[in-house]
Amino acid sequence: MNDLLIALEAVLSWQHLLFMLVGVVGGIAVGAIPGLTATMTIAVLLPFTFALNPLSGVCLLLGIYSGAVYAGSVPAILLRIPGTPSSAATLLDGYPMTLKGKAGQALTISLLASGFGGLIGGVLLLALTPVLARFALSFGPAEFFMLAVFALTLIASMSEGAMVKGLISGIVGLLIATVGVDPINGVTRMTFGIGDLQAGLGFIPVLIGLFGVAEALVRFEKHIRLRSASPVSPGSFRVPGSLLRRLVPGMTYSSVIGFGVGVLPGTGGDIGSFIGHNEVKRLARDKSMFGKGDPRGLAAAESANNASVPGTLAPTLILGIPGNSAAAVLIGALTVHGLRPGPELFSGSPDLVYSVFLALVIIPVIMVLVGLAGIRSWGQITRIPTQYLWPCVLALSVVGSFAVQSSLVDAMITVGAGVLGYFMIKGGFPQAPLVIGLIVGPLAETGFRRATIINGGSYDWVLHPVPMILLIMSLLTLGIPLLRSWKRRTANSPADQSINDGGTDSSLGGTDNTADTDDGATADSDNFSKDDDGDSRTENTQTK
Amino acid sequence: METTESRSRIGNITAAVVLLLVGVTTLIQTAELDGNGDASDPGSGGYPMLIATVLIALSVLLTLQRGGGEALPSRFDGLRVIGAVALLLIYVSVMGSLGYITSTVLFLALALLLMGIRNIPLLVVVPVGFSTVLFLMFYNVFGVSLPRGILERLIS
Incomplete structure (x- = not known):
């Protein structure tokens, strides 16, 4: 309780409130521009937080992230283009409302639902994580190794239609993490005689390259200019109280779902919003208007994707295993200051952890206030031409990675990671597992080796209860989609002998989720929904 | 359609070959590393070798796959x-x-x-x-x- 009060005092200081405000405004600006994703933005801007204290930096990044997740709904509602992948479900009911001349009302509902979802998610995080953290404190090396394996298998199985590629991506991340001095014996390995690699490949330069440079390279290739938005008459922005009261139960249910989905490694707002939308529709008495501009559908999608933001931070802060790529960037913001997320952070710096939780409760309130103040203007942001931005993103990526350690080698690593990321996008390899692999790599190796040493060189620690359960869950995570895919293939096309993995079954907001919604907008949402947190390929609806 | 599928297959095979090379290089690089004399420790090279072996196995699996990825740029x-x-x-x-x-x-x-x-x-x-x-x-x-x-x- 004392920690909570100290945290409350810290987070309510004017500096931290200002950082949250600046972050939210910046995040809304970014999220409203299709193609600029929340993950890319916080990755590229991460070096700007190094000069700040850890809480200020995290407040700024969380503000940007939350603001961008909300504002992704603006182009989704007005243009039928999700600003961020999390908003793919928003257009199911948001855009039809625009077609009915209710764009203003849709924007207000989206804002209020986002704030509501963020608030519920923040409160759930605050209430549940201390209990989970106490449980996590009992984890030993074996448990952490198997937890890392489970996180990787889960995120790989969520990789849309490409489970093998997702696994490869995660394994490459683990491999990159082994470069440099090994964590147990201090032996240098995999450096190919390059002295600068002794400290390993910096996680932040790799992250900036994968999400900043790679995305910009794709934009150079596509050479996209946004379709100029035809002027839309927003109509009234007012939402009647009776309508709001009707939306609250669905928003509450959807927020809880969004939070729960966000807690699972590899998932995020996009899958959470589809499930939230789908569940609210399933429970509704009158389903006929869903997908045709039903405010309940819009509110469900928006509350779920914003509630998933605090959800993704639960495994990040409790276990040190990021829930998604955006959470991985936040880990970067903490590790730069010598803080290592995990159970020890919870027991060692409880005031900081509680401050982060409280910030997640305050940010939605700030977001609603800022959002209401500028609600008539956000639509204009969608018209900003982005071709000027991408060269600046490249320069910012290089300079940002240089600034980490004043090292041009880091800048070169960023370029290399950017090229790798570009080829991953072209080859259909999801980037998120690589980042997760890179972060959990040292945790996994230390856990694996310590567990083996403790057991005198035997691997029977795998048979201990928690590691065994995690191993079974990992196998099920991989096995179930494969089995389902095999069954479907044998049912549909007995002649097809080609091996294809089963990732599609559980793809993020991809085929299955959208197919289930049956809202008449599935094809569009399939195109929009991509990676969990950083990969909107909005070009599907853009013109060259 | 046939062309797109065969192209993506070629893309997968190319990626698999690169990943196989990465895996084999890792095995070679880490094979010479010793442990710290503690027989119970898999050693500095043991864990990367395990990862590289999994990577090689997955690369082989990748060669059998089709589809995925974006079209090659003009x-x-x-x-x-x-x-x-x-x-x-x-x-x-x-x-x-x-x-x-x-x-x-x-x-x-x-x-x-x-x-x-x-x-x-x-x-x-x-x-x-x-x-x-x-x-x-x-x-x-x-x-x-x-x-x-x-x-x-x-x-x-």
């Missing part, structure tokens, strides 16, 4: 990406000697040209404005010194 689009990467490499290489501002202004001007911007005032204003603001921000607000050339010495 020659012109591909050249634009190659141009952007070349610009980036040159940018990082010369930043130490030319200084941050000069190299960034040149990089941004050329990258904007590559992006199809032909508006000359903007080709000057965006690079100069962006690089100067960023330099002053890093120098004055964050206390980070970026590579210094003649211009940097003049303004700070």
Whole structure:
């Protein structure tokens, strides 16, 4: 309780409130521009937080992230283009409302639902994580190794239609993490005689390259200019109280779902919003208007994707295993200051952890206030031409990675990671597992080796209860989609002998989720929904 | 359709070959590493070897897969990406000697040209404005010194 009060005092200081405000405004600006994703933005801007204290930096990044997740709904509602992948479900009911001349009302509902979802998610995080953290404190090396394996298998199985590629991506991340001095014996390995690699490949330069440079390279290739938005008459922005009261139960249910989905490694707002939308529709008495501009559908999608933001931070802060790529960037913001997320952070710096939780409760309130103040203007942001931005993103990526350690080698690593990321996008390899692999790599190796040493060189620690359960869950995570895919293939096309993995079954907001919604907008949402947190390929609806 | 599928298959096989090479190189690099004399420790090389073995197995699986990925860029689009990467490499290489501002202004001007911007005032204003603001921000607000050339010495 004392920690909570100290945290409350810290987070309510004017500096931290200002950082949250600046972050939210910046995040809304970014999220409203299709193609600029929340993950890319916080990755590229991460070096700007190094000069700040850890809480200020995290407040700024969380503000940007939350603001961008909300504002992704603006182009989704007005243009039928999700600003961020999390908003793919928003257009199911948001855009039809625009077609009915209710764009203003849709924007207000989206804002209020986002704030509501963020608030519920923040409160759930605050209430549940201390209990989970106490449980996590009992984890030993074996448990952490198997937890890392489970996180990787889960995120790989969520990789849309490409489970093998997702696994490869995660394994490459683990491999990159082994470069440099090994964590147990201090032996240098995999450096190919390059002295600068002794400290390993910096996680932040790799992250900036994968999400900043790679995305910009794709934009150079596509050479996209946004379709100029035809002027839309927003109509009234007012939402009647009776309508709001009707939306609250669905928003509450959807927020809880969004939070729960966000807690699972590899998932995020996009899958959470589809499930939230789908569940609210399933429970509704009158389903006929869903997908045709039903405010309940819009509110469900928006509350779920914003509630998933605090959800993704639960495994990040409790276990040190990021829930998604955006959470991985936040880990970067903490590790730069010598803080290592995990159970020890919870027991060692409880005031900081509680401050982060409280910030997640305050940010939605700030977001609603800022959002209401500028609600008539956000639509204009969608018209900003982005071709000027991408060269600046490249320069910012290089300079940002240089600034980490004043090292041009880091800048070169960023370029290399950017090229790798570009080829991953072209080859259909999801980037998120690589980042997760890179972060959990040292945790996994230390856990694996310590567990083996403790057991005198035997691997029977795998048979201990928690590691065994995690191993079974990992196998099920991989096995179930494969089995389902095999069954479907044998049912549909007995002649097809080609091996294809089963990732599609559980793809993020991809085929299955959208197919289930049956809202008449599935094809569009399939195109929009991509990676969990950083990969909107909005070009599907853009013109060259 | 056939062509797209066979192309993606070729893409998968190419990726698999590269990953196999990475896996084999890791095995070779780590095979010589010893443990710390503790027989119970898999050693510095044991864990990377395990990871590399899994990578090799998955690479083999990848060769059997079809589909996935995006279409290859057209020659012109591909050249634009190659141009952007070349610009980036040159940018990082010369930043130490030319200084941050000069190299960034040149990089941004050329990258904007590559992006199809032909508006000359903007080709000057965006690079100069962006690089100067960023330099002053890093120098004055964050206390980070970026590579210094003649211009940097003049303004700070």
